[in-house]
Amino acid sequence: MVGSNQKNTPFRKPQSNKAGGRGRAGEPRQGAVSRFGLVSQVAQLIDLLNQFEGPADATISRFFKDHPELGGRDRPLVAEAVYCWLRYRFRINHLAQAAEGPPLMRQAKLALLWSGAPEPVWSAGRQSDNEWLSRVINISADDLASEPRTCLPDWLTAKLLDQFGPDRVESFSQAVLKAAPLDVRVNTLKITAGDLQQALAGMGVKSEPIEGLPDALRVEGKPALGKTDLFQDGAFEVQDAGSQWVSRLVAPRRSDLVVDFCAGAGGKTLAIAALMKNTGRVVALDTSERRLQKFRPRAARAGMSNFYTLVINDEADPRLNKYYGKADRVLVDVPCTGMGTLRRNPDLKFRQDLQSLAELNEKQMSIIEQASKLVKPDGRLIYVTCSVLQDENERVVEAFLAAHPEFRLRRWTEVLNPNERPQKADTAADMLRLWPEDGESDGFFAAVLQRSKA
Numbered sequence: 001m002v003g004s005n006q007k008n009t010p011f012r013k014p015q016s017n018k019a020g021g022r023g024r025a026g027e028p029r030q031g032a033v034s035r036f037g038l039v040s041q042v043a044q045l046i047d048l049l050n051q052f053e054g055p056a057d058a059t060i061s062r063f064f065k066d067h068p069e070l071g072g073r074d075r076p077l078v079a080e081a082v083y084c085w086l087r088y089r090f091r092i093n094h095l096a097q098a099a100e101g102p103p104l105m106r107q108a109k110l111a112l113l114w115s116g117a118p119e120p121v122w123s124a125g126r127q128s129d130n131e132w133l134s135r136v137i138n139i140s141a142d143d144l145a146s147e148p149r150t151c152l153p154d155w156l157t158a159k160l161l162d163q164f165g166p167d168r169v170e171s172f173s174q175a176v177l178k179a180a181p182l183d184v185r186v187n188t189l190k191i192t193a194g195d196l197q198q199a200l201a202g203m204g205v206k207s208e209p210i211e212g213l214p215d216a217l218r219v220e221g222k223p224a225l226g227k228t229d230l231f232q233d234g235a236f237e238v239q240d241a242g243s244q245w246v247s248r249l250v251a252p253r254r255s256d257l258v259v260d261f262c263a264g265a266g267g268k269t270l271a272i273a274a275l276m277k278n279t280g281r282v283v284a285l286d287t288s289e290r291r292l293q294k295f296r297p298r299a300a301r302a303g304m305s306n307f308y309t310l311v312i313n314d315e316a317d318p319r320l321n322k323y324y325g326k327a328d329r330v331l332v333d334v335p336c337t338g339m340g341t342l343r344r345n346p347d348l349k350f351r352q353d354l355q356s357l358a359e360l361n362e363k364q365m366s367i368i369e370q371a372s373k374l375v376k377p378d379g380r381l382i383y384v385t386c387s388v389l390q391d392e393n394e395r396v397v398e399a400f401l402a403a404h405p406e407f408r409l410r411r412w413t414e415v416l417n418p419n420e421r422p423q424k425a426d427t428a429a430d431m432l433r434l435w436p437e438d439g440e441s442d443g444f445f446a447a448v449l450q451r452s453k454a
């Protein structure tokens, strides 16, 4: 485990939890977990998450399924606490060692406290742990070593320091300790942004337009939008503003053939199709059948019919030959470390390291090379990552351009009009970089490469 010098002892269920959340017949009661039980539930989930055996959101969903005694009021508290623990893991685990006995319950208490749970929740349980809590919350982060201070693994700090300098390490590390806002992309095939805002307000959900992003709303809080009729009817998709901006950089025209080379579950494919007003043709490719399968119901909800999906074996799959030199736009949203999305996926900083970065880098080079063959003369290749690291961004684009004189870089500001631009992005730069600390979106990178006419 990257930088983890803290070994947790396995979780043991405390005696006092025996009756917590149980009905008379021993059946779980919805929302009836005792306060001490809640600290213990968070500790159990932290213990599971500490194994980093898969994405944190899947582990959390499974845990909730396995623990029906956690009701509707408890789940958000537990989820907020474990996300807080993931963000602050280096600091929380470091501080939790500064006392006698197994550290798990202390980790859970501090995570509950820092995530804003009410005092009766985090103060339940051992008095000695509360004494520890009152000691450590006064410790200044400046007095801690690098990992507990920045809450970033040392390999990432070293990269950021080398590529951008100490101010960026500071601003980035602070920014990714916060939760990301909830952004939606209005499906303009079905509704306008103004009408959606009103309809959400009618359900008690407040939202605001996002400056420089005409078809987007930023929603207040974390309402369960997926259960609403509006969502089921395809009026909107949940999509980070940055993901929406890089989709707009594809700038498709209505009759274009657009290939989304790494379409996944189709977040950007859907945004592109909406820009095309359901005309032209979009080919959604991916090596993962499971991900592409998730795209189809989303497309149906959105009322999108101008697409075709194809599961490929790899980027050099011979079934791609028929598209060589045919596509007006090819979007390559390559697999990357995801270091721009740490506000949303804080566990990624523990699941990536220098070795996975090197492996991804090799894949990115190979994908951009193969995908470029599909671009027709005068067409465009749009290279995108949700990483902030130069290795996966500028370095890949520069290496590609050096080997391909038939492609040239188009400045991102030539493609996005002033009224559809992120306000804080550097307009003097050729390639688009979005930083989480700017408060507009997650971290994204995009470069537009135009193929020569002949």
Ligand SMILES: C[S@@+](CC[C@H](N)C(=O)[O-])C[C@H]1O[C@@H](n2cnc3c(N)ncnc32)[C@H](O)[C@@H]1O
Pocket: 243, 261, 262, 263, 264, 265, 266, 267, 268, 269, 285, 286, 287, 288, 291, 312, 314, 315, 333, 334, 335, 336, 367
């Ligand atoms: C960053 S994700 C794409 C996210 C998606 N574009 C969206 O907006 O939701 C990268 C995707 O690349 C896919 N992938 C990995 N290797 C690939 C390859 N060799 N060719 C095409 N896609 C690949 C992964 O399965 C994954 O879905």
